[in-house]
Amino acid sequence: MTTPNPKPQRRIFYGWYILGVILLTGLFAGPTSQVFIGILVDPISEDTGWSATAIAGAVTVGGVLAGVGSPLVGFLADRYSPRVLMTLGVVLMGASFFLIAAAPGVWVLMAGYAIARGIAQNMIAGVVPRVVAVNWFRRMRGRAIGLVGTAHPIGTFVLGPVALLIISAGYNWRSVWVVLGIAVIVFLVLPNALIIRRTPEEMGLLPDGDDVTEAGGQAAVEASAREAAQSWTFREAMRTPSFVLILIAIVLTNYGGGGLPFHMPQYYGQEGFAVQIGVAAVSMFAISGAFANTLWGFLAERISERLLGIFTMLMGTALALGFQFVSNPVVAVAYGVLLGVASRGEGSILMILIANYYGRRSYGAISGVVQTALLVGLALGPLIMSMVRESTGSYLPVFYSAAVTFTIAAVLLALAAKPKRPQHAPNAAINAGGGSQP
16 A cells, blocks of 8 residues: 655745845834934934934935935836845945944935935835835735835834933944944845845746646736736826826825824823823834734735725824814824824835736836825925914814815825726736836
8 A cells, every 4th residue: 555645845935035034124224214313313412512403404305315216216126136226225224324323524414314214225125125025926915015014114113222222331322323234234235135036937936926736826827927918117107197196195195194193292292191192102103003004915915905095094084183082191192003004004005006006017116106205295294284283373274184185185096996008008028037118
């Protein structure tokens, strides 16, 4: 009697190794966030005499460059190997940290932060890793993009306390950047150089780890080929009314998503809450927002991402209107959690929608423009809301303005139906060697 051969164990899909490297890299990009810099403003100012305004100016320049640089990095991601781009981004990130540590004046600090935030972050925690996730995952694209969006904010809150520990141990703020720069080079260069790859096809694999020899494998091959053939070029996507509607919706919804948490501590202070309540609410906003990326990503694999986006925007409307009724410290902190879930997870939802609308072919360039719209909205929210608050003397118009923009964004997204690609356009499938011209 012969014993049947045991079924061979299925190997772990290589895309998960790539995603692991992306998550690790995104964590170490956390120090580029405004929240992390905010932790170090006082130590920097006390040591150097530079004003808080001058340091904030460096943050503003970095944020502007991040928005301007996103489309450029997106174009590069469609043309060149993400392994080269992410490895180069890691080196730039480490070098920028060393430059910040050695800054003799605020202008050098500004230059270092501009390189870190405006260029390196897009290469290692923004546009490029999202392109990699879109290429390697199709059925599980939602969770992949969601996880990519989670890494950077979690890194901010993991490395923030580390920075404070270094300073409390008797070292100065410059030592924080030296330690982080060394960690970036030591832990990230080799993994990115050795593991990252552009597409599964160049390794003889299919997205999601589908096996052509198994049930449903041929359908996966056909679905992958169909997506490649139906992918849009950059110019084609830019001309669709749906893309314009999505861009406007992103700016409007991030007006509220960026402005409300900025003003949350000030409003709570005005209403008589302790300072710690405002701090706790903002912290919970950031943490819940980080994990919301993954939550909405999983849901987007089962529910229309457009419906999810509309839901989060209308959730923002309700929360904006409800701020005026917050009168309990527990509810105040819970509001931070809910606002993070609504306004931060929305970013991943819309990035998934863009991938499913326009495909893989020019996703880098297209999502780079989307990233710029997102950053514009985040930048406008705090500023315009401050002007409204100062001119009216009340926060009610601030809340109403956010409710209006959230609602308009939901309507625009509802109108942004999936476009049909022109039949006369050339169909250029993605190959193992790289992307195509936009």
